[in-house]
Amino acid sequence: MPRESTNAEDRKLHVEPPHRYAAGVEAVAIALRYAQKQMGVAHAVKTLPRLNQPGGFDCPGCAWPDPRKTHAAEFCENGVKAVSEEATRKRVDPAFFARHSVTELAGWTDFQLGQSGRVTHPMVLREGATHYEPIAWDDAFALIADELNGLATPDEAIFYTSGRTSNEAAFAYQAFVRAFGTNNLPDCSNMCHESSGVALTETIGIGKGSVTLEDVEAADLLIVVGQNPGTNHPRMLSSLEAAKRNGAKIVSVNPLPEAGLIRFRNPQKPSGVVGHGTALADRWLQLNVNGDLALFQALSRLLLDAEDAAPGTVLDRDFIDAHTDGFEAWSQALAALDWDAVLAATGLARAEIEALARMAIASERTVVCWAMGITQHKNAVATIREIVSFLLLRGNIGRPGAGVCPVRGHSNVQGDRTMGIYEKPAPAFLDRLRAAFGFEPPREHGLDSVEAIRAMRDGHGKVFFAMGGNFAAAAPDTEATAAALRNCRLTVQVSTKLNRSHVVPGRAALILPTLGRTEVDMRARGAQVVTVEDSMGMVHHSRGTLEPASDQLISEVAIVCRLARAVLGPAGVGDGADAGGAGVRAGADVPWEALADDYREIRSLIEQTVPGFERFEARIAQPGGFALPHPPRDSRTFPTTTGKARFLVNPLTHASAPTGALILQTLRSHDQYNTTIYGLNDRYRGVKAGRRVVFLNAADIAELGFAEGDVVDLVGEAADGVERLAERFRVVAYDTPRGSAAAYYPETNPLVPLDSTADGSNQPASKSVVVRLRRIASSTPAS
Numbered sequence: 001m002p003r004e005s006t007n008a009e010d011r012k013l014h015v016e017p018p019h020r021y022a023a024g025v026e027a028v029a030i031a032l033r034y035a036q037k038q039m040g041v042a043h044a045v046k047t048l049p050r051l052n053q054p055g056g057f058d059c060p061g062c063a064w065p066d067p068r069k070t071h072a073a074e075f076c077e078n079g080v081k082a083v084s085e086e087a088t089r090k091r092v093d094p095a096f097f098a099r100h101s102v103t104e105l106a107g108w109t110d111f112q113l114g115q116s117g118r119v120t121h122p123m124v125l126r127e128g129a130t131h132y133e134p135i136a137w138d139d140a141f142a143l144i145a146d147e148l149n150g151l152a153t154p155d156e157a158i159f160y161t162s163g164r165t166s167n168e169a170a171f172a173y174q175a176f177v178r179a180f181g182t183n184n185l186p187d188c189s190n191m192c193h194e195s196s197g198v199a200l201t202e203t204i205g206i207g208k209g210s211v212t213l214e215d216v217e218a219a220d221l222l223i224v225v226g227q228n229p230g231t232n233h234p235r236m237l238s239s240l241e242a243a244k245r246n247g248a249k250i251v252s253v254n255p256l257p258e259a260g261l262i263r264f265r266n267p268q269k270p271s272g273v274v275g276h277g278t279a280l281a282d283r284w285l286q287l288n289v290n291g292d293l294a295l296f297q298a299l300s301r302l303l304l305d306a307e308d309a310a311p312g313t314v315l316d317r318d319f320i321d322a323h324t325d326g327f328e329a330w331s332q333a334l335a336a337l338d339w340d341a342v343l344a345a346t347g348l349a350r351a352e353i354e355a356l357a358r359m360a361i362a363s364e365r366t367v368v369c370w371a372m373g374i375t376q377h378k379n380a381v382a383t384i385r386e387i388v389s390f391l392l393l394r395g396n397i398g399r400p401g402a403g404v405c406p407v408r409g410h411s412n413v414q415g416d417r418t419m420g421i422y423e424k425p426a427p428a429f430l431d432r433l434r435a436a437f438g439f440e441p442p443r444e445h446g447l448d449s450v451e452a453i454r455a456m457r458d459g460h461g462k463v464f465f466a467m468g469g470n471f472a473a474a475a476p477d478t479e480a481t482a483a484a485l486r487n488c489r490l491t492v493q494v495s496t497k498l499n500r501s502h503v504v505p506g507r508a509a510l511i512l513p514t515l516g517r518t519e520v521d522m523r524a525r526g527a528q529v530v531t532v533e534d535s536m537g538m539v540h541h542s543r544g545t546l547e548p549a550s551d552q553l554i555s556e557v558a559i560v561c562r563l564a565r566a567v568l569g570p571a572g573v574g575d576g577a578d579a580g581g582a583g584v585r586a587g588a589d590v591p592w593e594a595l596a597d598d599y600r601e602i603r604s605l606i607e608q609t610v611p612g613f614e615r616f617e618a619r620i621a622q623p624g625g626f627a628l629p630h631p632p633r634d635s636r637t638f639p640t641t642t643g644k645a646r647f648l649v650n651p652l653t654h655a656s657a658p659t660g661a662l663i664l665q666t667l668r669s670h671d672q673y674n675t676t677i678y679g680l681n682d683r684y685r686g687v688k689a690g691r692r693v694v695f696l697n698a699a700d701i702a703e704l705g706f707a708e709g710d711v712v713d714l715v716g717e718a719a720d721g722v723e724r725l726a727e728r729f730r731v732v733a734y735d736t737p738r739g740s741a742a743a744y745y746p747e748t749n750p751l752v753p754l755d756s757t758a759d760g761s762n763q764p765a766s767k768s769v770v771v772r773l774r775r776i777a778s779s780t781p782a783s
């Protein structure tokens with residue numbers, strides 16, 4: 001497990017007052033300094049202008065869409081960091097692995113591991129060995145094939161995906177996995193927007209957001225809930241600024257005063273460089289962590305009351321009658337809403353909620369945006385249903401300037417799902433896959449991320465293969481996840497950079513280094529382009545332009561196709577001679593080699609399999625790409641089980657902690673990309689040179705008998721009675737509600753119980769972790 005910080009490190013950490021604005025020229029300067037450090041000046045000058053430009057590569061930072069007219073320097077500080085991280089000049093080569101044993105590397109922090117750089121060669125850790133050693137690609141594929149083909153059933157293998165994988169790689173990968181014979185395709189989405197997918201599929205019939213960039217800019221009212229765009233989706237601030245210029249009101253619903261939502265200095269505009277920038281949020285509702293379900297029920301109740309007081313003025317009756325069902329039962333349930341429970345759950349004053357309800361009534365076009373502050377709770381699915389119902393009341397879906405906007409994380413996480421990276425595939429998808437590939441895909445549902453950990457723990461999951469990501473650090477319950485991975489016969493990580501998952505191996509382990517999105521992908525039939533889908537369902541292409549980090553790297557697509565050939569056997573030749581062999585393996589006669597030589601072949605198969613990709617090749621050639629169909633947005637058609645948008649009834653619930661304990665949300669600093677740590681500062685929140693901090697309300701600090709600057713252990717309190725511990729956190733007084741604490745992910749993942757997940761989506765509830773503080777040492781006064 002990651003080494004805990006030492007006293008010396010604790011002393012370097014210092015805390016200043018938080019910022020009141022985001023971006024500005026300082027952000028540009030910081031980004032360029034970082035780029036220069038990782039890439040060198042010449043390389044940076046060549047790389048950065050290609051970011052999010054037509055003909056260049058898609059920013060691996062986040063899934064926020066590109067504006068139609070790309071600004072000459074359409075990049076943000078954190079996008080530049082994401083690119084620099086990949087384009088770094090630092091290398092993890094065979095000599096590195098010869099110098100450092102796996103045990104030694106396991107003692108490094110995530111920051112140290114990530115900063116070591118790009119992996120240059122395929123590496124193997126053989127059973128019982130202390131060090132990784134180089135292995136030839138063909139030998140690596142043969143080793144995996146042996147293990148996979150030796151399993152009692154294909155369901156003993158687990159194939160994880162992180163959301164940077166291109167459409168082409170994801171599509172080929174899921175086809176291979178299903179040809180092999182399992183739907184065990186967990187992904188990072190299981191830990192990210194699974195709750196959104198589930199709730200939106202139930203209520204509007206499609207698990208994706210319904211707005212475009214134009215809608216955001218045309219809205220009257222934008223409610224940004226549980227999201228910190230200043231850090232995690234900085235380009236969204238430009239859209240919010242544009243909306244604001246068009247007269248929109250913006251409301252932030254967040255326990256924390258996130259800088260990006262207070263004031264934005266757009267570094268791409270003169271006013272942002274020399275002026276004070278734009279005040280973005282008109283209102284900030286500082287609610288308790290997990291008060292959102294109660295808030296949206298209360299807002300809807302106020303809308304219903306206003307309609308009762310002045311019938312025909314508030315609700316969109318025509319829309320409700322024509323396009324929805326469940327309204328009567330749902331509004332009756334809200335008639336019994338308990339206001340005391342609402343105020344206790346939210347921690348807000350009734351007047352604050354009433355003020356927002358008035359804004360909602362005054363708005364003709366409302367958009368609600370949300371991210372992890374909503375999805376990572378036990379009642380996340382119910383909360384999102386209530387957000388949908390609130391919008392349905394005034395017909396705020398399927399018309400310009402209005403709708404649901406779950407803001408995705410990884411740059412292609414939405415596309416990976418569209419391509420079939422899903423443990424519960426729809427039968428219609430499998431039918432089309434069979435027609436396109438000529439094999440019978442398995443029908444039984446596979447394992448999601450949490451179920452996969454349980455299967456490995458219990459010995460039913462024996463081979464773990466990861467297409468990107470850093471499962472060991474990103475998954476909940478770090479100790480349990482590590483034990484599960486170590487219990488595997490083989491773990492395989494397809495990676496760009498060194499990370500924690502490489503040092504939490506199965507009995508044997510492989511690292512398969514791959515090209516990043518910024519790099520030229522040269523195949524037999526020329527340099528390849530790939531495609532990605534952004535958070536708003538726009539598909540466009542991405543072309544790497546940099547020289548690869550090593551001449552040993554092959555693309556994710558090539559890895560999948562060569563692996564498929566090794567595992568499924570040669571085309572047209574059965575392997576029935578094997579003991580227990582079952583004749584020709586499914587997918588053996590798919591022309592995997594040809595797919596890897598020319599990705600147009602894969603796009604042609606995608607076109608045959610996935611609706612909405614008709615004339616795929618021609619349409620990605622158009623500037624800006626094309627929009628995938630979205631029935632609620634396009635035609636107010638709701639492909640739910642009833643064919644209508646659905647008001648669904650939910651009990652009022654919220655996370656609560658016993659006396660003396662707190663609800664801890666685990667969030668991102670400004671200087672990280674998920675488990676990749678760029679640096680040790682969280683500039684907007686005033687934290688410098690350290691990450692092991694816990695933000696608490698000053699009154700809670702006093703009441704619990706602590707002082708600011710104390711160093712404490714965080715002790716989890718869970719139903720299963722297991723004591724979960726994260727050591728040495730500095731207590732920081734911060735503007736967060738009483739009872740709501742915050743600390744960074746992934747340092748706090750050891751505290752998230754594996755079984756603490758959202759109802760209906762099984763997504764880890766990593767924003768409502770019950771913890772206590774345990775004293776270990778008093779703060780040392782600064783010298």
Ligand SMILES: Nc1nc2c(c(=O)[nH]1)N[C@H]1C(S)=C(S)[C@@H](COP(=O)(O)OP(=O)(O)OC[C@H]3O[C@@H](n4cnc5c(=O)[nH]c(N)nc54)[C@H](O)[C@@H]3O)O[C@H]1N2
Nearest residue numbers: 078226227228232289290371372373409410667668673674
């Ligand atoms: N630079 C950078 N960009 C990224 C990432 C990154 O790590 N770094 N990660 C990417 C990924 S995969 C994702 S999913 C997104 C994540 O983007 P975000 O969801 O913005 O990420 P978090 O830091 O988890 O922030 C959660 C926000 O929700 C608030 N919050 C917490 N609990 C609650 C609650 O109960 N109610 C409400 N209303 N608010 C709450 C927190 O105070 C915080 O502002 O960003 C993507 N973009």
Ligand SMILES: Nc1nc2c(c(=O)[nH]1)N[C@H]1C(S)=C(S)[C@@H](COP(=O)(O)OP(=O)(O)OC[C@H]3O[C@@H](n4cnc5c(=O)[nH]c(N)nc54)[C@H](O)[C@@H]3O)O[C@H]1N2
Nearest residue numbers: 162192468469470474494495496497499666674675745766
């Ligand atoms: N406690 C807590 N836990 C969380 C969260 C939280 O808010 N709190 N957030 C959750 C969320 S929203 C998410 S999305 C997950 C993230 O889970 P993951 O997606 O698994 O994790 P990342 O940190 O994004 O993965 C980073 C690694 O991906 C590899 N990589 C980068 N680019 C590429 C590429 O192009 N190809 C390949 N093959 N590999 C690449 C690099 O080796 C890098 O080390 O974590 C989840 N876990």
Ligand SMILES: [Mo]
Nearest residue numbers: 192193409410
């Ligand atoms: Mo995410």
